[in-house]
Amino acid sequence: xxxxxxxxxxxxxxxxxxxxxxxxxxxxxxxxxxxxxxxxxxxxxxxxxxxxxxxxxxxxxxxxxxxxxxxxxxxxxxxxxxxxxxxxxxxxxxxxxxxxxxxxxxxxxxxxxxxxxxxxxxxxxxxxxxxxxxxxxxxxxxxxxxxxxxxxxxxxxxxxxxxxxxxxxxxxxxxxxxxxxxxxxxxxxxxxxxxxxxxxxxxxxxxxxxxxxxxxxxxxxxxxxxxxxxxxxxxxxxxxxxxxxxxxxxxxxxxxxxxxxxxxxxxxxxxxxxxxxxxxxxxxxxxxxxxxxxxxxxx
Amino acid sequence: xxxxxxxxxxxxxxxxxxxxxxxxxxxxxxxxxxxxxxxxxxxxxxxxxxxxxxxxxxxxxxxxxxxxxxxxxxxxxxxxxxxxxxxxxxxxxxxxxxxxxxxxxxxxxxxxxxxxxxxxxxxxxxxxxxxxxxxxxxxxxxxxxxxxxxxxxxxxxxxxxxxxxxxxxxxxxxxxxxxxxx
Numbered sequence: 054x055x056x057x058x059x060x061x062x063x064x065x066x067x068x069x070x071x072x073x074x075x076x077x078x079x080x081x082x083x084x085x086x087x088x089x090x091x092x093x094x095x096x097x098x099x100x101x102x103x104x105x106x107x108x109x110x111x112x113x114x115x116x117x118x119x120x121x122x123x124x125x126x127x128x129x130x131x132x133x134x135x136x137x138x139x140x141x142x143x144x145x146x147x148x149x150x151x152x153x154x155x156x157x158x159x160x161x162x163x164x165x166x167x168x169x170x171x172x173x174x175x176x177x178x179x180x181x182x183x184x185x186x187x188x189x190x191x192x193x194x195x196x197x198x199x200x201x202x203x204x205x206x207x208x209x210x211x212x213x214x215x216x217x218x219x220x221x222x223x224x225x226x227x228x229x230x231x232x233x234x235x236x237x238x239x240x241x242x243x244x245x246x247x248x249x250x251x252x253x254x255x256x257x258x259x260x261x262x263x264x265x266x267x268x269x270x271x272x273x274x275x276x277x278x279x280x281x282x283x284x285x286x287x288x289x290x291x292x293x294x295x296x297x298x299x300x301x302x303x304x305x306x307x308x309x310x311x312x313x314x315x316x317x318x319x320x321x322x323x324x325x326x327x328x329x330x331x332x333x334x335x336x337x338x339x340x341x342x343x344x345x346x347x348x349x350x351x352x
Numbered sequence: 353x354x355x356x357x358x359x360x361x362x363x364x365x366x367x368x369x370x371x372x373x374x375x376x377x378x379x380x381x382x383x384x385x386x387x388x389x390x391x392x393x394x395x396x397x398x399x400x401x402x403x404x405x406x407x408x409x410x411x412x413x414x415x416x417x418x419x420x421x422x423x424x425x426x427x428x429x430x431x432x433x434x435x436x437x438x439x440x441x442x443x444x445x446x447x448x449x450x451x452x453x454x455x456x457x458x459x460x461x462x463x464x465x466x467x468x469x470x471x472x473x474x475x476x477x478x479x480x481x482x483x484x485x486x487x488x489x490x491x492x493x494x495x496x497x498x499x500x501x502x503x504x505x506x507x508x509x510x511x512x513x514x515x516x517x518x519x520x521x522x523x524x525x526x527x528x529x530x531x532x533x534x
Contacts, residue, residue, distance in 0.1 A: 082472035084465075086482055109479035113472035143534075146478030173472075 079114035081173040083165045094177035098153040101187030101295060104179060106149045108163055115167030116141035122149060122163055126156030133303045150326035152298040157181050187293040193348040195334065200245065201235040201258040202340040208233050208259065212271070212321070212329055212348050220261060228267035231323050233259055234313070234344045236337070244311045245336035245344060247273055247319060252308030269324040276305030283318040288332045294351045297328040327351045381517060381528050384420035386430060387442050388523040394420045398506050398533060410447035413454040417506040422523045429495040430519050430527050434458035436507065437491035456507035459489035465501040470515040473532045480534040481511040496527050
């Protein structure tokens with residue numbers, strides 16, 4: 054009887070072991086689009102010139118989970134973007150815009166990962182053109198917004214146009230909103246804070262964001278702000294987008310920027326790829342207070 | 353008795369092992385025959401993923417997007433086109449596409465995608481559409497060669513990629529390909 058039981062058990066083990074499912078072999082694919090509107094490999098672009106990359110990505114059998122963009126300028130690599138995502142169907146088709154820096158040779162590397170942690174990448178080189186091609190900027194000398202409990206000032210600002218809307222008036226303009234501000238105590242310090250609709254903790258202060266179908270993600274360079282690398286005087290002198298682009302350090306950015314005190318200058322990049330600077334003209338340090346900022350942004 | 357018991361135990365287990373194992377992936381290739389191929393249908397519906405003979409296609413012209421033909425003199429060799437592409441003097445008889453009341457036009461563009469890259473593409477991927485360039489697309493995929501990947505767009509706006517995996521030249525020839533669509 055014991056032998057019979059052992060035999061049956063052995064047969065069950067064999068049956069189970071015979072059909073072990075292997076993890077599928079997947080190969081994601083990332084391609085650079087080649088239409089004339091996109092920057093091609095070997096292009097010559099002057100510093101300040103616009104770079105436009107069209108990426109088409111397939112998960113290769115797995116969901117696309119990550120896209121990383123690196124700029125290697127004269128051998129120095131900077132991660133311009135590192136985006137988590139989960140795209141299980143339809144792949145990814147996206148257009149990325151950046152600005153040519155000062156390096157002699159810029160290599161751009163676009164890497165993707167899928168849900169099986171298989172990766173693929175594609176790269177191109179952009180050579181340095183003569184002269185410069187720094188672009189025009191828009192200047193909004195005064196945008197006044199309220200902090201979270203302010204009932205008199207608008208809360209939702211469009212950094213491109215300088216417009217701001219209150220809770221009632223923002224309907225229909227949600228896709229234009231780049232910035233809001235709130236105040237709180239963090240690490241024992243009072244902090245007027247810049248945020249954006251896509252930043253998850255912004256919902257604590259602006260639950261309305263949770264109902265929006267478009268929630269823009271503005272990335273603020275907190276390092277430059279925290280360390281006062283750009284002064285208000287430099288902000289005032291900027292008459293093209295050179296400072297706006299070069300001040301922004303993509304390695305130290307977040308969807309919120311703390312300690313936006315009076316006199317701070319905060320580089321940012323909007324969801325549509327525009328670089329800019331925010332100068333904090335004044336910032337109250339109460340939840341009912343307000344903030345006045347000046348903005349310079351790429352046209 | 354023991355033997356009977358053992359056989360009775362073994363049989364269901366064997367059955368479970370066989371049916372439980374993952375099946376080999378199906379061969380989803382499509383093969384189209386050129387105009388005089390007597391056995392392989394030469395017309396294809398992308399939406400239905402189905403091949404038709406010319407007489408069957410003549411009865412269902414609205415669903416036909418792609419056809420195969422061979423023409424050596426012009427260098428077309430084994431080529432793909434569509435009923436609306438204006439191919440003349442290739443097909444004959446009452447059922448030939450010239451006589452159809454509906455002639456869908458499909459446009460083709462040879463891509464630089466490799467076979468491996470094609471294998472990474474999944475149905476529905478945006479890349480299928482962006483691989484197509486309407487400015488440079490043509491009404492024929494001329495001289496289709498093994499390994500080539502062609503982008504296409506059908507009359508009803510379906511985008512596709514087509515990877516040629518086998519080609520046999522001649523009026524009795526064939527082309528075999530895999531398709532991804534969006």
